[in-house]
Amino acid sequence: MTKQRTIMLIDMQSFYASVEKAKMPQYENKPLAVAGDPARRSGIILAACPLAKAKGVSTAEPLWQALQKCPDLIIVRPHMQEYIEVSTQIMRIIEEFTDLVEPYSIDELFADVTGSLHLFGNDPISMAKQIQDKILNDTGVYARAGIGENKIISKLCCDMIAKKIKGGIFYLKKEELHLHIGDKPIRDMWGIGSRMEKHLWKMGVRTIRDLANTPLSKLRNKWGVNGEVIWRVANGYDDSPVTIDTHSTQKDIGNGMTLPRDYAESWEIEVVIQDICTEVCRRARKKGLMGSVVSVSVSGADFDHPTGFHRQVKLPDPTNITVDVCKMAKRIFHHYWDGQPVRRVGVSLSQLSDADTYQLTLFEDQETKRAIDKVMDDIKDRFGDIAILRASSITAAGQAIDRASKIGGHYK
Numbered sequence: 001m002t003k004q005r006t007i008m009l010i011d012m013q014s015f016y017a018s019v020e021k022a023k024m025p026q027y028e029n030k031p032l033a034v035a036g037d038p039a040r041r042s043g044i045i046l047a048a049c050p051l052a053k054a055k056g057v058s059t060a061e062p063l064w065q066a067l068q069k070c071p072d073l074i075i076v077r078p079h080m081q082e083y084i085e086v087s088t089q090i091m092r093i094i095e096e097f098t099d100l101v102e103p104y105s106i107d108e109l110f111a112d113v114t115g116s117l118h119l120f121g122n123d124p125i126s127m128a129k130q131i132q133d134k135i136l137n138d139t140g141v142y143a144r145a146g147i148g149e150n151k152i153i154s155k156l157c158c159d160m161i162a163k164k165i166k167g168g169i170f171y172l173k174k175e176e177l178h179l180h181i182g183d184k185p186i187r188d189m190w191g192i193g194s195r196m197e198k199h200l201w202k203m204g205v206r207t208i209r210d211l212a213n214t215p216l217s218k219l220r221n222k223w224g225v226n227g228e229v230i231w232r233v234a235n236g237y238d239d240s241p242v243t244i245d246t247h248s249t250q251k252d253i254g255n256g257m258t259l260p261r262d263y264a265e266s267w268e269i270e271v272v273i274q275d276i277c278t279e280v281c282r283r284a285r286k287k288g289l290m291g292s293v294v295s296v297s298v299s300g301a302d303f304d305h306p307t308g309f310h311r312q313v314k315l316p317d318p319t320n321i322t323v324d325v326c327k328m329a330k331r332i333f334h335h336y337w338d339g340q341p342v343r344r345v346g347v348s349l350s351q352l353s354d355a356d357t358y359q360l361t362l363f364e365d366q367e368t369k370r371a372i373d374k375v376m377d378d379i380k381d382r383f384g385d386i387a388i389l390r391a392s393s394i395t396a397a398g399q400a401i402d403r404a405s406k407i408g409g410h411y412k
Contacts (some may be wrong), residue, residue: 006124006147007242008111010094010131011163013142015107016047019086020076022140031055032074035063046078093134097127102242108158110151112242113251128169140357144168152238155190156181177236182209191233208234253284253291254348262301262341269298269342270330276347277326282377284349288356290318291349294325296332299344308344309336318353321369322376325349 012018016034021027031052033045043063055068067073089107094101097120100112113120113127128145135143146158147170149182157172160181181188187197189208199222205211212234219227232238249299255276263269273296284291291313300307311332318326329347 004149005112005114006117007149007151008113008124008128008131009104009146009151009158010109010111011144011146011158012090012107012135013144013163013168014047014049014053015087015141016078017049017052017082018047018140018141019075019083020079021049023082024076027074030074031057031070031072032076033057033066034076034078034373035066037077043318052324058293059194087308089139090135090141090143094131095140096134097131100244102244104155110154110242122157124171125169132169142168145170147171149174149234150236150238151240151242152190152233153177153236157234159190160188174236178209178212182207182212184208186211189230189233191230196230209280228410246306252295252350252352253280253287253289254295254346254350255279255283256344256346258344259342262343264341266334266337269333269337269345272345273329273333273347274326276345277329278322280347280349281320281322281325281373282380284320284352285355285373285377287350288354289352290320290355291315291325292318292353293349294328294332294349295346295348295350296329296336297344298333298337298342298345300338301341301343307338307340308342309338311336312350318351320349320355320373321366322373323369378388 017032020034021032029051031049031054031311033048035045036043045057045059045061045066047059048066050058052066052070052073055073056072057066063075087103091101091109093102093194094109094111098111098113098116100115102110104110111131113124117124117127120130124147128147132143135141144158144162145168146154146156146162148157153172153174156177157170160289161172162168162170184207186192186200186205186208187194189211192200200206200211203214203218205214211230214231216228216231219231221227223230225352247298257272257276259272260288271409293314295310295312297310298308313328313332315324315328325347
């Protein structure tokens, strides 16, 4: 008989804000939020501490709106490198309790403690408390833990119960799933967005219990695989293991950026595409990968009347050569751009393959292009990302210098 698993979803409360408060104890009893740069388009709340949330401040709302709700709100610019380092530190802490730790996001991790539970008293709640205390003592970050026999139950438990109770830890047994969350509205369930909610309401499905009791065939007929997924979540069915290499297989390499102002001239947008392609191809080369498909996405500047496109083109052969990828990306842009001002641009390489094997051609000097890319990569690796730049990158439209100081679009 297979032993029942014990899995935890460990979530960090207001992670970015907690990291900032941990290093600035003078703000311990004050409302604090981490927000993007208001001088650019990123002036939104990325994280708010519980004191700020109690005054109505919420994640993803505009900074000006948050300040209206909470005039004494302390605003801190994000420090992404620190958050990544603390997240890694937290993962190492959890690995002291089990070797099966799977990052779900920068502030959430699954941990399968089935094999090590006996080493910590055979009590999942007590073990979770030990993990919680260790994380708090070592990082200053308060963690919550949802516990269940599979990943879905632990996730539902954490989001809908553990985060809302004193102590921040709860063990949800499968047979008691609907006792605790069955009457919750379907919008509260992981995986249900506003559009899906509207469709389910039309079907008479209001609560998680309603969804769990809906015939699977009915949901599959309407949404296919997605219908089965939400039905399985509502019923707490999940056989997927906690695996340390879940995110190791990369499907694409891409970058996107919101522009500091509306770009209306084609040459300006070409400069941004060049900067993004340079970074994407450099990352691909560093990982030893090439891509067979180039994708370009553009979002218009008018929120009320959205414009833009997302298109991709299959290349004759896989590549990670900057000039070749950029040439194709610009071609896609000019073919599909409607001439309207642009606020966001993205480029990605997909259908990845090993860069050690590539197609030779008689008509283009690919080796010279590779040699140029290698020289530029070596200079940047040794002296920094902006040690060598194309002339276009230092024009008013260029974003390479600004991006070099950021991680994931936010300052390091």
